[in-house]
Ligand SMILES: Nc1ncnc2c1ncn2[C@@H]1O[C@H](COP(=O)(O)OP(=O)(O)OP(=O)(O)O)[C@@H](O)[C@H]1O
């Protein structure tokens with residue numbers, strides 16, 4: 001399958017001489033949600049801006065829907081919806097007018113039914129005649145989303161769509177993203193909330209200092225890099241880890257009533273069977289067993305540190 | 310050609326104008342009336358005729374030009390500076406539009422506004438003096454070309470300006486003096502001889518002269534020269550705008 005967004009060796013050096021992107025290559029499949037993670041200044045916005053025509057790439061090339069973003073910009077951009085990181089809206093304009101304007105700008109004829117649907121979906125319909133400056137920050141962000149959606153894009157860039165949005169709204173946003181995906185829209189999202197990427201992305205790309213460190217399906221990433229922890233609750237409290245179990249690097253829980261064992265879930269052998277028989281041999285009675293997987297956040301922090309080292 | 314986009318930009322800009330219709334039209338009407346009181350009544354009582362035209366009527370074309378030029382520049386420069394200032398320019402840059410479409414939208418709207426203002430001033434002037442228009446088609450052509458070329462010029466200033474001071478700078482420092490020295494309120498032939506040749510370096514002289522010719526059939530310079538001057542000015546502005554979009558000057562990094 002060909003990629004709907006195909007970035008080949010893209011580089012960006014800003015006028016001041018700062019290199020914001022270095023040889024970035026990235027293929028995004030139609031219909032997927034990909035989360036771009038990276039610390040402040042990693043180059044996420046620069047990458048999106050280069051694809052959308054806001055920044056001119058210094059090297060490399062990219063296509064969207066098979067159209068080059070520079071030479072075939074008209075067709076490429078017609079497919080793209082962009083929700084920028086910074087809220088930029090004309091304060092004196094009415095919500096509905098600014099959305100209509102966006103649709104016109106993308107060469108589409110007026111479609112009030114569609115705009116009503118989008119505004120309702122984003123809980124903005126009641127505010128359609130309000131002026132932008134009368135809206136709260138979260139509402140303004142939703143207006144930006146409405147503007148990006150009103151020309152029916154097939155690829156949607158969301159640059160930190162949930163920054164400054166409350167928890168409830170964030171879940172609404174995830175819901176909207178999910179619905180968009182169902183309708184076949186490809187979504188590229190940047191975020192600093194790792195639980196967000198964990199909750200909605202199919203694939204994760206990690207970018208740091210202008211370079212892509214990895215791109216992987218979320219599940220693979222977590223399985224590959226995630227260590228698991230097995231927690232064993234005991235019937236009777238222990239004073240310390242029995243010497244016979246020293247090999248397993250067990251951690252005794254508070255009150256001595258639990259033992260934790262950390263292992264690599266993807267390794268050839270996890271050591272669980274041996275551990276359990278060793279526990280039985282020690283005559284320990286088990287009350288309960290549970291495993292937990294490390295979160296994406298831990299993986300992410302680990303990766304960035306590794307890159308810095 | 311992305312026609313809906315041109316229309317969207319044009320309409321959006323015109324809406325801003327109509328939102329502030331009173332301010333937009335009232336201030337040129339008031340200032341024109343003041344000019345008539347000051348120049349027409351006070352000075353006009355001492356100068357009764359210039360080249361066979363009553364002084365009150367003689368200054369009408371210059372007054373219209375003065376307002377049209379300043380309004381075209383301020384409307385067009387603000388129109389494109391504002392999205393740059395508040396950041397909404399990202400939308401223009403990321404939309405499937407080319408530079409010509411953006412210019413047509415913004416410059417078209419600014420030219421329409423200044424044209425409307427010019428017409429309103431002409432009507433206002435009609436209350437003060439008798440106005441005859443000898444060459445109405447030429448008058449319309451000069452007016453239109455001035456609206457368009459100065460809107461283009463304003464657009465360039467709006468792109469170039471990095472703050473509000475710079476936005477005001479050119480109209481204040483360059484345009485107003487050029488218009489006042491450009492024979493808006495007098496005939497170049499009334500100047501001392503040495504100043505007459507200096508005045509010929511002022512492009513506004515050609516515009517005012519041509520425009521006045523379309524009213525009264527009298528001109529400081531040949532009508533052909535006037536047309537050539539305004540065509541050249543329009544051409545230069547178009548070239549600069551084309552270069553701006555080609556290089557992304559001050560709008561794209
Ligand atoms: N117009 C510009 N001129 C010069 N340098 C720039 C420009 N825009 C961004 N940069 C630099 O490029 C680097 C990447 O910026 P970018 O905005 O892409 O980061 P980001 O990953 O989006 O960060 P954040 O998470 O804070 O939004 C930063 O070091 C930034 O200072």
Ligand SMILES: [Mg+2]
Pocket residue numbers: 044045046085159
């Ligand atoms: Mg960013």
